[in-house]
Amino acid sequence: MTMTKLTAFALTTALTAGVAFADGHEDRTGWPESFTVGTASQGGTYFAYGSGWANLVADELGLTGGGEVTGGPMQNMALVHTGEAQFGMTTMGPAAESLAGTNPIAPGLQMTNACAMFPMYQTxxxxxxxxxxxxxxxxxxxxxxxxxxxxxxxxxxxxxxxxxxxxxxxxxxxxxxxxxxxxxxxxxxxxxxxxxxxxxxxxxxxxxxxxxxxxxxxxxxxxxxxxxxxxxxxxxxxxxxxxxxxxxxxxxxxWNFAIANCDLPASFVYAVVDTVMSDNDRMVSIHRAAQSTTPDNWDKNGVMMWHPGAAQWFTEHAGAEIPADMIHGDM
The missing domain is CATH 3.40.190.10 (Periplasmic binding protein-like II)
Structure with a gap:
């Protein structure tokens, strides 16, 4: 398998409409005005962690957004795949089952439109x-x-x-x-x-x-x-x-990963990942589990395709070497 830096991928047409401008201004073309993060039930870590980073991103990017109570990782894969939620949180086991079409919420449906965004923590x-x-x-x-x-x-x-x-x-x-x-x-x-x-x-x-x-x-x-x-x-x-x-x-x-609908603009997902991953102290203040929400854990995803915007961020800031065939749209 050929390993490739996304810096090369960023030069292809898949990201031409979604990268940050060289002068530091964001291209917000296609960004939603609001977003939802699928979490899990109240009283669990997913709800506290997910609501926290949703509020952080909303504040930093000047958008309306928040966490939503859901049935957890399996339902989040379905919600993000269909676009009913822009973002969600899942674990590697449910993600693998969802991609294989064995998610009990929709048996036979391969939920391939939910992309990896950033590592969260171990469950x-x-x-x-x-x-x-x-x-x-x-x-x-x-x-x-x-x-x-x-x-x-x-x-x-x-x-x-x-x-x-x-x-x-x-x-x-x-x-x-x-x-x-x-x-x-x-x-x-x-x-x-x-x-x-x-x-x-x-x-x-x-x-x-x-x-x-x-x-x-x-x-x-x-x-x-x-x-x-x-x-x-x-x-x-x-x-x-x-x-x-x-x-x-x-x-x-x-391992748990945040996920994004694969059709979201690359620049939007890049900005979300940058907000969450650039200041771990803020994330830890939201929930102690975020001690593992660090760029070096990008390699804990061996299951889902990466969202192009997320792959770009980890390539640029974590030295990630992501195979081209693990980046959505680069097939």
Whole structure:
């Protein structure tokens, strides 16, 4: 595969109408007056993180924009592909399934008009229970446990039930927004919540304030078993993430990327990426998970085509070498 700098690609016709002027003035031809970022349910990291960068971009670029509550990564791929949302957030697993046409929202539809925009953070998979339950490990989970897996179609709901089955857990599946599930756990209506979300998860932080919880880590053997069966990698949740943790908690994770409708003007997406990626301190002030929202993580996308405007930014500012056949419109 030939590797190419997008500086060469920028000279082709695909970007001639969408690059920034040499004197620093933006060409806003075709820019929308407003935009929407598909996030997930309230109480989860996607909503807090996505609403935050949407507001940041809106303020910086003088546009109207904001986050929208959705069902999470699977629905976001569909919304961005169809153009119902200009931007969204997804994880690599749901992205791959959507591109392959196995997204349960629209089976058979290959959602190829959702393009990679910038790296966000890793999504750790973790389990939380009330300390009073006595559940402190996966082995402690009782037969038929009522487990909340987040919104239907979310990354957690897509993969965590399969992971639990892989580990031999027999459970009753429940769905809902993270805030609602946190309330159900506290009220004794659930035995556990299986979270897949950037850390710290607002719902878990809130639970810690109100009651004693156990954040359950995987054993080394369980971690290896899950990594062998699913598109995830090794991850440790740092001890300082939650007041409950006394040491790093063994987990697995999946990368998240912001996505853009592939038909958006290159200059618009370039400006959005520049706003988000140029000042990590501002992003971290929105959510601590943004510590990983840095240019050097551009290479964590091996699934989606890049939006030309995003590819241009990472080539110019991160030294990215993006294959031409991974840039939308350069086929």
């Amino acid at each position: 750790p998979f973790s389990v939380t229970a009330l300390s009073s339950s006595g559940i402190a490990s996966v082995a402690d989970i009782p037969d038929g446990a009522r487990i909340g897996f987040g919104p239907a179609g979310s990354t957690s709901d897509t993969y965590f039930p399969r992971m639990m089955e892989e580990l031999g857990v027999n459970f009753e599946r429940r769905n809902g927004g993270w805030t609602d599930l946190g309330g159900q756990l506290q009220d004794g209506l659930l035995d556990l919540i299986a979270f897949a979300a950037g850390i710290p998860i607002p719902a878990v932080s809130q639970l810690e304030v109100q009651t004693d919880v156990n954040i359950i880590e995987f054993t080394a053997e369980e971690q290896a078993q899950i990594m062998a069966a699913f598109p995830v990698s090794e991850f440790n949740i740092p001890a300082n993430t939650y007041s409950t943790l006394e040491a790093d908690a063994r987990s697995v994770s999946m």
